[in-house]
Amino acid sequence: MTRSIDTSGIDGIIGYRLRRAQMAVFARFMKRFAAAGIKPAEYSVLILAADNPGLRPSDMAAALGIQRANFVALAAGLEERGLIERRAAEADRRSHAIHLTPAGAKMVRDIRMIQDKFEAEFVAELGGPAERDLLLKLLEKLG
Amino acid sequence: MTRSIDTSGIDGIIGYRLRRAQMAVFARFMKRFAAAGIKPAEYSVLILAADNPGLRPSDMAAALGIQRANFVALAAGLEERGLIERRAAEADRRSHAIHLTPAGAKMVRDIRMIQDKFEAEFVAELGGPAERDLLLKLLEKLG
DNA sequence: TATTGTTATACTCTATAACTATA
DNA sequence: TATAGTTATAGAGTATAACAATA
Numbered sequence: 437m438t439r440s441i442d443t444s445g446i447d448g449i450i451g452y453r454l455r456r457a458q459m460a461v462f463a464r465f466m467k468r469f470a471a472a473g474i475k476p477a478e479y480s481v482l483i484l485a486a487d488n489p490g491l492r493p494s495d496m497a498a499a500l501g502i503q504r505a506n507f508v509a510l511a512a513g514l515e516e517r518g519l520i521e522r523r524a525a526e527a528d529r530r531s532h533a534i535h536l537t538p539a540g541a542k543m544v545r546d547i548r549m550i551q552d553k554f555e556a557e558f559v560a561e562l563g564g565p566a567e568r569d570l571l572l573k574l575l576e577k578l579g
Numbered sequence: 580m581t582r583s584i585d586t587s588g589i590d591g592i593i594g595y596r597l598r599r600a601q602m603a604v605f606a607r608f609m610k611r612f613a614a615a616g617i618k619p620a621e622y623s624v625l626i627l628a629a630d631n632p633g634l635r636p637s638d639m640a641a642a643l644g645i646q647r648a649n650f651v652a653l654a655a656g657l658e659e660r661g662l663i664e665r666r667a668a669e670a671d672r673r674s675h676a677i678h679l680t681p682a683g684a685k686m687v688r689d690i691r692m693i694q695d696k697f698e699a700e701f702v703a704e705l706g707g708p709a710e711r712d713l714l715l716k717l718l719e720k721l722g
Numbered sequence: 723t724a725t726t727g728t729t730a731t732a733c734t735c736t737a738t739a740a741c742t743a744t745a
Numbered sequence: 746t747a748t749a750g751t752t753a754t755a756g757a758g759t760a761t762a763a764c765a766a767t768a
Contacts, residue, residue, distance in 0.1 A: 441627070441631055441634065441638060441642045442627075442630040442631055443630075443642055444630065445626035445627065445629065446622075446623045446626050448715065449694070449698060450604060450698065450701050450711065450715070451601070451604040451605060451608055451619060452619070453714075453718040453719070454597060454600055454601040454718065455605070455619070456718075456722050457718040457722045458594070458597040458598050458601045459644065459722065460721060460722025461593060461594040461597055461722065475757095476594060477758090479589075480595060483588035483589050484585075484586065487585040487586075487587065488584055488585050491584065492726080492727095493726080493727065494726065495584060496584075499584045499586055501602065502758090503759070503760065504727075504728090505727090505728075505729080505730095505759095505760080505761080505762095506758075506760080507727095508728060508729080525726095528725090528726080528767080528768070529766080529767060529768085530725065530727070530766065530767045531725090531767095532727070548588075555592065555593065558593050558721065561720050561721065562717055562721070563720075567717060568593065570713065570717070571593065571596075571714070571717045572591065572596055574713070574714045575596040575599075575714075576596070576600075577704050578600040578603060578701065578704065579599055579600045579602065579603020579604065620735090635749080636749080636750065637749060637750080645736080646736070646737065646738085647750075648736095648737080648738080648739095648750090648751075648753095649735075649736065649737080650750095651750070651751060651752080665750095668749095671748090671749080672743080672744060672745085672749095673742095673743065673744045673748065673749045673750070674744095674748090674749055674750075675749080675750070
């Protein structure tokens with residue numbers, strides 16, 4: 437037996453709606469990138485590595501809003517798969533420099549194409565590029 | 580040494596932006612509700628219990644988009660704190676009926692007031708009620 | 723003293739399978 | 746057989762403290 441449920445007390449709450457939307461989008465991301473074997477966090481690391489060669493782990497973690505301690509396993513996984521490498525830095529011997537490997541560069545080309553198509557679906561669902569831009573602008577104001 | 584980082588490859592991605600916004604909003608929620616001892620998921624359960632007396636755990640879990648197995652501990656915690664109770668249902672002896680206790684009803688009044696003020700801050704940050712409504716409408720299209 | 727990468731650890735959230743008692 | 750609540754469990758994600766090497 438199904439029953440009609442009053443959700444009016446929560447479905448107008450921004451935080452609740454953000455959570456539901458994020459869960460739905462990430463679930464779709466996981467399906468779409470399953471063949472490539474890339475999760476959302478890995479995608480962002482690879483893209484930042486591609487666009488910022490030599491970046492330090494600490495700076496990348498900060499840019500992504502994650503703890504640098506939690507970044508270690510994330511980067512180690514990508515390094516084990518031969519997608520990035522962490523070289524010893526020249527100036528400061530404490531820090532590392534993150535670089536894409538050739539295989540990582542190829543992966544970035546692939547996943548950028550997948551992502552472009554994936555994003556286009558959301559844009560269509562939102563109603564168009566103007567709606568997408570509006571959404572991003574509003575989200576930016578929240579954090 | 581701080582370095583300028585190119586994040587253009589990810590900061591226009593809806594999923595990434597949703598995650599960052601949701602993390603920020605939830606972190607603020609946790610601080611604001613710390614005195615009441617209520618987390619986001621607990622808030623939604625209490626509100627649904629208030630607005631749907633006698634609702635079954637399975638239906639509530641489905642409405643919240645969580646597994647019913649994971650709902651058990653959530654409801655048990657609220658019951659241990661004396662905020663809800665799970666009564667044996669009359670018709671179907673397999674199912675339970677969730678009800679607020681008097682303490683739970685008082686808690687709901689309190690947290691609704693906290694939430695109203697909390698939400699008003701986001702509305703102001705977004706630019707007004709029209710922008711909030713627009714955001715909710717766009718989020719709804721995503722899940 | 724402070725910072726970088728790292729390890730260890732605990733806590734939370736989520737997903738899945740299987741059990742029990744009812745239907 | 747199917748369903749409701751539950752248990753058990755494993756996998757992620759996240760946060761904090763502390764350490765060795767280096768600055």
